[in-house]
Amino acid sequence: MTADQIQTEDSPSGLRRTMESRHLVMIALGGVIGSGLFVSSGYTISQAGPLGAVIAYGIGAIVAYLVMSCLGELAVVYPVAGGFHVYATRNLGPAWGFATAWLYWMCWAVALGSEFTASGILMQRWFPSVPVWVWCLVFAAVLFTVNAISSRVFGETEFWLSLIKVVAVLALIIVGGAAIIGINPLTDSGALGLSNFNTSEGFFPTGLGGVFTTILAVFYAFSGTELIGVAAGEAKNPEKVIPRAIHTAVIRLTVFFIGAIFVISAIISYETAGTDESPFVTVFDVVGLPAAADITNSVIITALLSAGNSGLFSCARMLHCLAAEGRASKILAHTARRGTVDFSAVRDGIPAF
16 A cells, blocks of 8 residues: 555545544543543452552553554555454454454444443432433434434544543542642642651562562553554544644553552552552542542542544444445445445444344
């Protein structure tokens, strides 16, 4: 593929190239910063210990960087919308590409239901009389509409949803870090310090094995960065935008994740950390932030909807790419006048399977 072909306004699939670097970065951040950090980080700390959790997330960041660097090189040469499985097809064979595409689609299709259900359950904190399925329907309709308008509207929506999560993580790092060194105008407590890292059982209270047993949870927390590859076919000037977006996203994720885990580990004892309550709620409660539970609940709902938004985008693009290759119903290869996936075709074509 030549540079001129790469820089064409529209991708070969008919989807328009309207996304900029900031959209791709926030799509990656939106796909990654979710329940893995807001909830599962408590489990990681309890299983690996404070220092072990920081090391586990460091290993996850290194692996994410290596994977994304490889994906970035491939995405620049073959910027196919929704189709990083094409790389498996080209290098390993059609069967590998087919399996990769459909397994990835099923992963996100199942995840969508869980994201909507979890959001509905959290909404019952404020609206206990409204059934969960009503919220699922409302959220699904909103995200469906956002994705159906245009890829740029999707990118802008994901940008702002992700920004809310990023601000929440930065607030945790700044407020929690200040409390660790003794700067906390909300309470009269002194410096919390780093005593949690040197437990009575040493730096690794659960042993080094605890670090490795949590690696899978950490890898889950970093999943979602591959969405840059999914959106590559709709990026402006992909040979410039994609490498910049990947490096920026991985660096920011490393700072956010390791910084957040470090602060949480320093403030919350590993014996009390878990999944019963979000570590973010606990930290904000400790530093004396008013209405910490309600604020964090709102952020987590935003995180879930952001992940659902990215998941719907990914599902539609993957189906579209499969249809263009003749591996799914041809009706799914239709594009709307705005250069987006024709969601009415996707809806009508799903029963054909």
